[in-house]
Amino acid sequence: MQKQNSAWRWSQPGEPTGLIQTVTRISQPDAHQVLVANRVAGLNPVDWKFIEQPSNLWESGHIPGVDGMGVIVAVGSRVNHLRVGSRVCYHTSLREHGSFSHHTLVSAKAVIPVPDSISDLAAAALPCPGLTAWQAMKKLPELKGKRVLVSGAGGSVGSILTQLLIAQGAQVYVTASRVNHDRLKLWGVIHAFDYKDHHWHQQLRQQLGGQSLYAALDMVSGEHTATLAPLLGYYGHLVCVQDRVSRTPLAAFSTCISVHEIALGAMHQYGDDLQWAELVRAGQFLLAEIGRGAIVLPEFDVTGFGQLPESLAKLKRNNKAVKYLVHTED
Numbered sequence: 391m392q393k394q395n396s397a398w399r400w401s402q403p404g405e406p407t408g409l410i411q412t413v414t415r416i417s418q419p420d421a422h423q424v425l426v427a428n429r430v431a432g433l434n435p436v437d438w439k440f441i442e443q444p445s446n447l448w449e450s451g452h453i454p455g456v457d458g459m460g461v462i463v464a465v466g467s468r469v470n471h472l473r474v475g476s477r478v479c480y481h482t483s484l485r486e487h488g489s490f491s492h493h494t495l496v497s498a499k500a501v502i503p504v505p506d507s508i509s510d511l512a513a514a515a516l517p518c519p520g521l522t523a524w525q526a527m528k529k530l531p532e533l534k535g536k537r538v539l540v541s542g543a544g545g546s547v548g549s550i551l552t553q554l555l556i557a558q559g560a561q562v563y564v565t566a567s568r569v570n571h572d573r574l575k576l577w578g579v580i581h582a583f584d585y586k587d588h589h590w591h592q593q594l595r596q597q598l599g600g601q602s603l604y605a606a607l608d609m610v611s612g613e614h615t616a617t618l619a620p621l622l623g624y625y626g627h628l629v630c631v632q633d634r635v636s637r638t639p640l641a642a643f644s645t646c647i648s649v650h651e652i653a654l655g656a657m658h659q660y661g662d663d664l665q666w667a668e669l670v671r672a673g674q675f676l677l678a679e680i681g682r683g684a685i686v687l688p689e690f691d692v693t694g695f696g697q698l699p700e701s702l703a704k705l706k707r708n709n710k711a712v713k714y715l716v717h718t719e720d
Contacts (some may be wrong), residue, residue, distance in 0.1 A: 566589060
């Protein structure tokens with residue numbers, strides 16, 4: 391195995407194009423880690439957001455990137471369930487060096503085996519958006535026949551979440567840019583609203599015909615999530631995927647809604663081994679669903695390792711239903 395590791399490193403808050411490519415020695419895994427020789431890195435909004443403002447979690451020289459896939463080339467002394475040579479994908483902690491590198495050390499409990507039927511690109515595209523969507527869906531105790539809104543369904547998380555909800559038998563309404571409406575309707579969405587239309591709330595109420603929503607799942611912001619609360623009925627559910635709702639948005643003892651927050655990254659600090667095992671099984675299920683065509687991923691935009699900062703900057707600029715991926719092998 392080569393001893394040199396090429397990586398894109400962060401030095402100070404700024405734009406993705408400020409990342410610096412360096413070469414250092416490859417570190418070996420500790421007892422509970424595996425070393426992955428990356429093939430593809432998946433780019434996510436959280437990557438450029440933390441490059442812009444890392445919340446004092448990073449020191450100069452940090453390697454960003456939460457999503458990747460590759461082949462295990464070394465395992466720690468306490469790792470018994472994974473083998474060298476296995477294809478895997480992963481979501482790693484923002485506090486640790488990430489996937490913008492030829493090699494990444496990953497906690498063994500966070501590694502998801504990749505079946506032969508799944509391409510390297512599809513495997514790298516899944517972890518952050520797929521596992522986030524899964525966590526959001528699991529906040530809802532029952533779904534069959536329930537009226538549900540996905541706000542921001544055109545992006546990676548929203549589109550996977552929409553497909554999962556429909557598969558569970560929910561009656562799904564969505565907001566998304568018009569370019570995504572036909573695709574979403576093909577999956578079985580009841581009605582798609584243009585989020586740029588200031589009257590979409592009223593249009594949704596008309597579609598509901600005097601009924602209310604069981605749940606609203608929002609991909610936009612905590613502030614935007616709070617505006618969806620009046621659409622919910624008694625004992626409804628409000629799920630915030632981006633940010634959080636800091637204050638209860640409705641009067642106490644009225645509709646008695648439940649407010650949920652999603653933070654996949656917090657799993658690395660607060661999730662126990664059982665929860666990690668459940669999440670890895672969810673990842674395996676999602677990969678299997680992709681393999682049989684039951685979950686459709688967004689269109690891929692794929693570039694080489696040398697273009698990684700530019701691809702991340704493109705992701706930051708564009709609000710399109712595209713998944714940005716980078717080949718991490720030379």
